[in-house]
């Protein structure tokens with residue numbers, strides 16, 4: 001464990017963080033808190049704002065605009081941390097050098113926190129005839145077709161695994177059912193949810209059972225172990241050639257690391273392999289955290305943040321001439337929209353014990369307050385903003 005004592009001497013290491021999502025923001029915040037002006041941290045992101053992944057569901061079903069859920073990086077400036085708005089165009093992990101739309105950067109420590117990207121072309125017809133809801137643009141665009149869907153067959157389909165926030169497509173199915181009920185058209189509509197995993201949340205059988213029971217109560221058909229293979233107007237074909245009628249397709253595209261990371265030669269099977277305990281890649285002085293990495297944990301913001309904390313503790317310990325011995329424990333809690341405004345929580349522990357566990361906390365209105373606090377505490381910590 002690293003002590004809270006402030007490091008007195010010069011840190012002397014330039015830390016370059018690629019990506020200002022959950023992982024990059026937490027890492028920059030911790031280094032600034034502990035090392036202050038001596039931190040020498042630069043964060044590069046192509047965007048000028050950050051938004052929580054779960055805001056996509058608010059945009060689809062609660063009328064939220066992208067602007068209303070966006071936080072500007074200009075508010076995230078902290079001692080010792082510089083934000084650069086640039087597109088990362090090349091990474092050389094051997095020399096820890098990075099090229100961007102604005103020039104080049106050299107680092108002593110490079111932390112890749114670039115999230116996951118989507119491969120729409122992996123599912124023929126998704127780009128032309130479906131609506132993916134995993135990007136902010138996609139979620140914004142899906143709000144219209146959802147609002148005008150009054151009859152027929154809606155399919156929520158996961159086109160590949162791993163994918164971020166495993167409960168999110170289940171949340172989408174329940175929120176769609178609520179929306180149709182609210183508008184008085186639920187009886188004219190069918191909802192099917194297709195995913196390549198056998199159950200909605202495999203590491204938590206209790207969560208899966210609760211979701212399956214909720215689907216049954218609401219007449220949502222669950223097809224596990226199958227993947228959408230082709231989307232055509234009015235029709236969806238699964239990977240076993242089963243055909244389903246489909247008037248509204250809400251899709252989770254196949255995920256992969258951003259192209260620039262794949263081109264850097266750092267990825268294997270689409271993502272950057274890391275040591276689960278330390279988040280180190282095989283390249284000296286290069287770490288990877290969050291959705292772009294394969295760290296043995298689910299792809300979710302809370303795990304990107306947890307991994308970033310472990311990297312931060314190592315860098316702080318190094319700066320103080322200490323040794324960091326606590327490995328990443330792979331623990332984190334995910335909140336699930338269960339419909340009718342209720343929230344459930346699943347407490348995941350993937351790395352600290354002999355077995356992966358996922359403890360289910362039944363849906364309640366009280367847990368909504370806890371989810372709200374999850375968002376507002378990060379908003380305050382990273383951006384100094386109050387709700």
Ligand SMILES: Cc1cc2nc3c(=O)[nH]c(=O)nc-3n(C[C@H](O)[C@H](O)[C@H](O)COP(=O)(O)OP(=O)(O)OC[C@H]3O[C@@H](n4cnc5c(N)ncnc54)[C@H](O)[C@@H]3O)c2cc1C
Nearest residue numbers: 019021022023046053088114115165290291300301302304
């Ligand atoms: C519908 C939905 C609901 C979700 N709900 C939850 C939830 O309730 N709880 C939870 O914990 N997680 C949730 N998630 C998942 C969560 O949003 C992600 O897992 C999380 O954002 C990953 O954090 P990250 O730091 O790895 O990457 P990201 O947050 O994706 O950040 C990566 C950053 O890298 C930048 N970047 C990428 N490529 C480049 C480039 N070439 N140049 C410059 N910048 C670049 C991007 O602009 C981005 O800011 C949800 C996701 C979805 C889609």
